Amino acid sequence: MASATITVTDRGRRRVLAETPDRRAGMTDENAGREGSGVGSSRLRVVQVGAGGMGRAWLSTIGESPDVELVGLVDLDRDVARAAADGAGFGDVPVASRFEEIVEALGEPGPEALINVTVPKAHHPVSTAALLAGMAVLCEKPLAETVSEALSMVAASELTGQLLMVSQSRRYWRNLAALRRQIEQIGPVGGVSCTFYKEAHFPGFREVMAYPLLVDMAIHQFDLARLLIGSEPVSVYCESYNPSWSWFAGDAAAVAVFEFAEGVRFTFDGSWVSPGLETSWNGEWRVSGRDGTAAWDGDRVPTGQDGASETLPVEVRDEPEQIAGSLAEFVRTVRVGGTPWGEVHTNVHSLAMVEAAIRSAESGTRVLVADVLVDAHAQAVADEQRADVRAVLQSWPSVPQALTAG
Ligand SMILES: NC(=O)c1ccc[n+]([C@@H]2O[C@H](COP(=O)([O-])OP(=O)(O)OC[C@H]3O[C@@H](n4cnc5c(N)ncnc54)[C@H](O)[C@@H]3O)[C@@H](O)[C@H]2O)c1
Numbered sequence: 001m002a003s004a005t006i007t008v009t010d011r012g013r014r015r016v017l018a019e020t021p022d023r024r025a026g027m028t029d030e031n032a033g034r035e036g037s038g039v040g041s042s043r044l045r046v047v048q049v050g051a052g053g054m055g056r057a058w059l060s061t062i063g064e065s066p067d068v069e070l071v072g073l074v075d076l077d078r079d080v081a082r083a084a085a086d087g088a089g090f091g092d093v094p095v096a097s098r099f100e101e102i103v104e105a106l107g108e109p110g111p112e113a114l115i116n117v118t119v120p121k122a123h124h125p126v127s128t129a130a131l132l133a134g135m136a137v138l139c140e141k142p143l144a145e146t147v148s149e150a151l152s153m154v155a156a157s158e159l160t161g162q163l164l165m166v167s168q169s170r171r172y173w174r175n176l177a178a179l180r181r182q183i184e185q186i187g188p189v190g191g192v193s194c195t196f197y198k199e200a201h202f203p204g205f206r207e208v209m210a211y212p213l214l215v216d217m218a219i220h221q222f223d224l225a226r227l228l229i230g231s232e233p234v235s236v237y238c239e240s241y242n243p244s245w246s247w248f249a250g251d252a253a254a255v256a257v258f259e260f261a262e263g264v265r266f267t268f269d270g271s272w273v274s275p276g277l278e279t280s281w282n283g284e285w286r287v288s289g290r291d292g293t294a295a296w297d298g299d300r301v302p303t304g305q306d307g308a309s310e311t312l313p314v315e316v317r318d319e320p321e322q323i324a325g326s327l328a329e330f331v332r333t334v335r336v337g338g339t340p341w342g343e344v345h346t347n348v349h350s351l352a353m354v355e356a357a358i359r360s361a362e363s364g365t366r367v368l369v370a371d372v373l374v375d376a377h378a379q380a381v382a383d384e385q386r387a388d389v390r391a392v393l394q395s396w397p398s399v400p401q402a403l404t405a406g
Helices: 053-064 078-087 099-106 120-132 147-160 174-183 212-229 322-336 344-363 369-383 387-395 399-405
Strands: 004-008 014-018 044-049 068-074 113-116 136-140 164-167 189-197 233-241 253-260 265-271 284-289 292-296 303-306
Touching: 044 053, 044 099, 044 322, 053 068, 053 078, 053 322, 068 078, 068 099, 099 120, 113 120, 113 322, 120 136, 120 147, 136 322, 147 164, 147 344, 147 369, 147 387, 147 399, 164 322, 164 344, 174 212, 174 284, 174 292, 189 212, 212 233, 212 253, 212 265, 212 284, 212 344, 233 344, 233 369, 253 344, 344 369, 344 399, 369 387, 369 399
Parallel strands: 044 068, 044 113, 113 136, 136 164, 189 265
Antiparallel strands: 004 014, 189 284, 233 253, 253 265, 284 292, 292 303
């Protein structure tokens, strides 16, 4: 098991010194968050912000977790917050329309962490305010609406030394972990493909976004591609479109080809307006390696075959899944350190894939992810309202270096 030490550097940055290549200290596929974080100290005092559809799912997970205690619930609509809290068995938990109100009402000891389940455009202001108030933050995906906002959040995390982790809940799936074990058996990976076809009806913010599939959904599959390939994206060519019968205002379908390090390709083909023969919400995956192929339908146990047409062994373990998995990893990191999946520095790459894909769709050209990061950094410096956060942004030797150093 990896052990880790957190030191705070002169820039207030949380740094992790891990003794093994698995920088998620103490986390392995065997034990990642099973039955909670496995860290036996007092419950982490959390405030949740956002009590909509996903917010209610989080309340239910928090209610079942041995690791956390909900001490406040916030939503712009206070009545929504009260109803959600009561409905989830948190009738005695205070609610408010601003998180500062809850912090003030609670006094000491205040909340230690904030779970941000607001709409994407509120992720930057809410998460940043919590970091600056000295709280660790677990934020729903996507990290932010834009990569430039995301970089500002990276800087705020460095400035405060507080953990900011994005809950990429689709990483926490037993059969996905089994797929990863199969991928270890097929040698170097050359290509990964994901097909995603759903008939999705989401009244609300998604139906009015410009690129709902790429921004709100494909971030999951793009992030999974990074996990399965094990390196960072280099470039993308993407075509985004909206079928004539679409009930979304923005593009509900897209195809994209990403190049990763060492020439590995990831292809994504997705639609949110596709009735019949739907794929899993995780998408349908095929991973092609030098010595064989592994495939996952996104739900069931993966399958695999080597070059001699022999079936690859598969092993499914009892691991925590979805947001319970990310919550357990978050608590473990706050308590004992480490670098979790979804830590803000690394998660920027997943969001950059989305932004690069949109830029490619709009320009009709292949886009380098590094160009997106450089432009986003300039935008972040120009937009930043806080001098201390801007100073951190300006101190980075380069964006790729800053993100790697996280
Ligand atoms: N991991 C997953 O599989 C998954 C699934 C669904 C949604 N999500 C993510 O969860 C987040 C929320 O999605 P949702 O479907 O619950 O949206 P929603 O619109 O149903 O709910 C969002 C809630 O946030 C509140 N809110 C907005 N801005 C706020 C602010 N500044 N302060 C306090 N409250 C604020 C709104 O009033 C609303 O009640 C999004 O980022 C979405 O992408 C993730």
